[in-house]
Amino acid sequence: MWWRSVALKAFYDQWRATVGLAAFMAAYAGFILAIFPSISSIVQIKDIFEKLPPAFRALFAPGGIDITTPEGYIATEFFSLVGPLLFFAYTIAIGGSATAGEEERGTIDMLMAMPIPRWRVVFEKFLALIVGTVLLGLALLGGLALGGAVAGLQLRFDGLGAIVVGAVLLALLFGSLALLLGALTGRRTFSIGVAFAAAIASYFLYSFSALVSALEPLRPLSPFTYYIGDNPLVSGILPWNVAVLAGTTVVFFILALVAFQRRDLRV
Amino acid sequence: MSIQPGSEAIIRTAGLTRRYDKLVALSELDLEVKRGEVFGYLGPNGAGKTTTIRILLDLIRPSSGAAFLFSLDSRRDGLAIRRRVGYLPGEMALYENLTGRQFLAYLASLRGGVEWAFVDRLAERFASDLRPRIHTLSHGNRQKLGLIQAFMHRPELLVLDEPTVGLDPLMQQEFYGLIADARAAGQTVFLSSHVIPEIERTCDRVGILRSGKLITVERITSLKAKAIRHVEIRFGESVPPEAFAHLAGTRDMVVKDELLRCSVVGSIDPLVKAAARFEVVEINSQEPSLEELFLTFYEPAEAATTPEEPVATESVASTAAGGSSEPSEGRDVVA
Secondary structure, X not given: OOOOOHHHHHHHHOHHHHHHHHHHHHXXXXXXXXXXXXXXXXXXXXXXXXXXXXXXXXHHOHHHOOOOOHHHHHHHHHHOOHHHHHHHHHHXXXXXXXXXXXXXXXXXXXXXXXXXXXXXXXXXXXXXXHHHHHHHXXXXXXXXXXHHHHHOOOOOHHHHHHHHHHHHHHHHHHHHHHHHHHHHHOOHHXXXXXXXXXXXXXXXXXXXXXXXXXXXXHHXXXXXXXXXXXXXXXXXXXXXXXXXXXXXXXXXXXXXXXXXXXXXXXX | XXXXXXXXXXXXXXXXXXXXXXXXXXXXXXXXXXXXXXXXXXXXXXXXXXXXXXXXXXXXXXXXXXXXXXXXXXXXXXXXXXXXXXXXXXXXXXXXXXXXXXXXXXXXXXXXXXOHHHHHHHHHHOOOOOOOEHHHOOHHHHHHHHHHHHHOOOOOEEEEEOOOOOOOHHHHHHHHHHHHHHHHOOOEEEEEEOOXXXXXXXXXXEEEEXXXXXXXXXXXXXXXXXXXXXXXXXXXXXXXXXXXXXXXXXXXXXXXXXXXXXXEEOOOHHHHHHHOOOOEEEEEEEOOOHXXXXXXXXXXXXXXXXXXXXXXXXXXXXXXXXXXXXXXXXXXXHO
C-alpha cells in the first residue's frame, strides 16, 4: 500500500521521523506543562518576570502573553522558540530533501523516467509533508492535554489550538522554502541550511524589532509576526495571519513546481 | 545514413546540441533509429552518450535542436513518450531502504500497473531475489533490478545506458538473450556502450560518438569488416619476412625469427593462408580498444602518436631492429 504513489512512499520514508518527533514533542511539552503548578507555587513567576529587562521579556514572552496562566506559561516556555525549532527541523529537513535528496542520491533519473509529470512529484511530496506536520501538531495538542490532566489544570484549548495551528503553518512556510530551494538547485544540504538560517533570522528579526525601534518597520517581514505577534492565546486564529502564512507557503510551493518543471536534473 | 522508405523512425534527433557553459557535450546530433532495430550507441566515456539519453527522456533539455520519439516531441510530449519507454540509467541509484519487490511495486504503480507474472518471470530469469533490502545487494544484483524495471512493462522502446556494467559473464549472456527476445518481440532497443564486442554481439547498427559528435552510423557487419585485430603468430621455426610482405589488410608487420606480429584490418584469411605454409605453434588475436578504432578509421594521421598503445610502440621498436617491415604499406589497403 505504501508503494501506490509518490505521496504514500514519501510518507513511508518520513514515517519514523514523524512518530519519533511527535512522541518527543508531546512528551516534552506535556512535561513542561505538568510541572507548571509546582513551579508557580514555588516562585512567583510574574514577580521574577517583571524584574527582567524588557529585552529578555520580549524574547521569552512575546506579544504581551500573560505567563501566569498555564497557557501563557507553555506559550512562553515552549511555543516561543523550542516548539518552532522542533517543527522546523522536521519540515525543513523533509522539504529540502524532497526533490533535492533524490537528485543527490541519483534516484531522480529513474523516478522521472516514469510517466508522471515533474510537478506531481513536488506536489505529492509536499502533500506528505503537510500531513506529517499536521500529525505533529495533533500529537502536540495530545501531549499538552495529557500534561494538563496529570497536573490537574483546566486548560483552554481554543487559544492553544490557535497557537498550534500557527506553529504548523509557520513550519510549513519554511518547509516550502526549503522545498523551493531544493527544486531550484538540486542541492539538499544547501537548501536545508539556507531555509534554517532564514527561519532563525526571522525569529531574531521578530524579537529584536520589539526592542529596537529602528527595526520596528521591518517587523512585518518576519513570518514569526503572523505566528505569535498578535497573542493567539487571546485573539485566536486571525484570518489575516493565516492568510499571510499560508499564502507565502503557497507562493513558495508554486514557485517550486515551476522551478522543478523547468530545470535540468542533476546526474 | 540511409533511411529506407516506409520504415518508421522510433527515435529521431535533429541538430541536437547540448552545451554546458562553454563545454559542448553534444553537437548537432542527427540520429535515426527505426522500429524493431537494435541500435548500438558506441563511444568512450564522456563522449555524450548519457547526455543524449537523458535528453531523450526529458531529464535534461537540449540547448538547441530537437528529439522525437515515436514522432512525439521529447519536450512537449514527455509523458506519452515515457509511458512507452523502458529506461536503465547509466549510474543507477535505487531506493536503498526498500526491498527489490517494494521497489518494483513502486515503479509499477507509477506506471499504472504491470503484469506481475511477467515481473516474476524476469526475476527468475536473472536469478534475482526480490526479498532482501536493496542496500544489502551487490552491484550486479542492483543492475538486475534496474534491467527488470526497464523491461517489466514491455515497452516499445528500451533505452539502456551501459546495461552490462557490473553483470557477471553468465548474466551478460542472459542479458544478450533478453535483447534477442526483445528483437523477436519487435521491440526497439537503443543501447549505449563503450565496449565494442558487446555492441557487436547485440546490435544491428551502430552509431559512433566521439567528443559530442556522431562520427558515423554503420551496420555491424561493415564495422566487423573494418575491425582491426592485433595478431601474434608463433611459428615452430624462423620464417622469412618476405613471405608476409604485401598481404592484403595487414599493417605494422614485424617478423623476427619465429615470431610474427601485425595488425589486420577486415578478414584475417590472407594472413592465415600465408602462415599455413609454416609450422604454426600459436595464434593470438586481440580486439582493439575503442580509442584505437577511432584512430584507425577516423583520424589515421594521428595513429602514430597514440601513447597508450604498447603493441604499436613495441612493433616500431622491433621494426628498427629487424628492419624488415613496411608499416605504411598496409594502410593503403584499408579502403
